[in-house]
Amino acid sequence: MQIPIVACVLLYANLALGAPGTLMRRQRAAERLAERKLSRSSNILQPAENEVAVASTGNDTAHPEYSSNWAGAVLIGSGYKTVTGSIVVPTPKTPSGGSSSQQYSASGWVGIDGDTCATAILQTGIDFTVRGSSVSYDAWYEWYPDYAYDFSGITIKAGDTITMTVTASSKSAGTAVIENETTGQRVSHSFSGETDALCETNAEWIVEDFSSGGSLVNFADFGTVQFTGASVNGGTGVSGATIIDIQQNGKVLTDCSTSGSSTVVCEYTG
Template identity: 55%
Template sequence: MFASAFLVNVLLATAAFAIPTSRERLNQRVARRLGLDHQSGVKVASSSDIAATGNTTHAEFSSNWSGAVLVQGSGTFKSVTGTFTIPTPKEPSGGSGTHSASAWVGIDGDTCGTAILQTGIDFTVSGTRTSFDAWFEWFPDFAHDFSGISLSPGNSITVSVVATSTTGGTATIVNHSTGQTVSHTFSGQPALCQENAEWIVEDFESGNSLVPLANWGTVTFTGASAGTSSGTVTPSGATIINMEQNGRVLTNAAASGSSVTVQYTGP
């Protein structure tokens, strides 16, 4: 999803300790896709930042993204995939109310400003209750929920996007724990640049501000790869992005071989 400078006012009324309704979660996702551009808030890591996060190369910071991004020339990336275990989201230390985050893979949205193809899982916690949503999107259209798939903490999920052209492709989510697969086919969409491949955990936006961020523990994308016209590449050596809000680094992300790990380190 774009972490872009586009903003939208989406009214969301969520009572304390209440799980958002399906309509409210849709409104959150509409807002999220028109959220903050992480490019506008990226900075090169200082030595103290590196010491705090444990990342030693390619470190950048964002107010709402954490994970790994590969950046190549236009027309490079044809597919992106990764498998992770759905976490049990928790309220951060001292937090109360509703907290959320989203884990996804995508093509574009970092250096490409025109479109993004992505799919992922939202997770929300309110008190002792949790909820999960599977979604697909080709920005600038907003995200849509998949139906026909159930989601629970501990489920093994593979998320994949494939660009069959710059204006068409597919988004697929497989729940290995239940045997369910859902997929959506796109056509006639705004053109992708195909210059970014991403594995991200995000703090998304509702209205003009980021939603309270859930503590997801650790999300690890395994079997992470991106398809190109000349073969398959892994996220090893990708640009690492950590989430920083109000001067505090909230995540520790790393990429090694075919895995991307995004650990929540906030309060």
């Protein structure tokens, strides 16, 4: 049972009986939770507008697709039930030309559907956010088109190894699991009876410029995100995947590729 957002905020405030700093941290956590439930969401792949030809960067991997919000690799097929991959958590930075007073974010996740199948996405991942010298991370789960929800009970810092797994037990049910291999923490969420059905035809390893309040957030310089141990249904890796890069306002911001059968690498180039 979900607690109403207002009640959740009051609960955090009432529990804050310790030092003022504890009260402030709990209030901020409640505010972030309320804001996320109202507005944070991933989106299906959005083709880039006004796509322009891009000169080769020396990367041998073909780039048949550009998107305004997704970068990474997508397998297109059928019967995709489980998708997994691990990343080392990056330290996001304010992009060149950005303002230290503004907030910039990116998200690394694994998922099922959302490219050629637009009805739903089962996904889980990590958000990376920077404002000035302050960096924060959130672990979340989502059954799109519903909003994303934060996991509790897991801490994340730069350099941690995070394994993300989604499993579809049917086209309307499944699980999302995040494990912090560095700390040993593990969190999960189960979905059931979802009205927006999966197709089980796309498997993804994605760095996303996600949405808040209906618009793309300011995209962070995430450095490099490398998905390792990328697998589908416990075996099939990323061989043959479509590579996608983010292109906004005629500028390509990422350079993604696959390496071997189980690694996807995305570099911020904006």
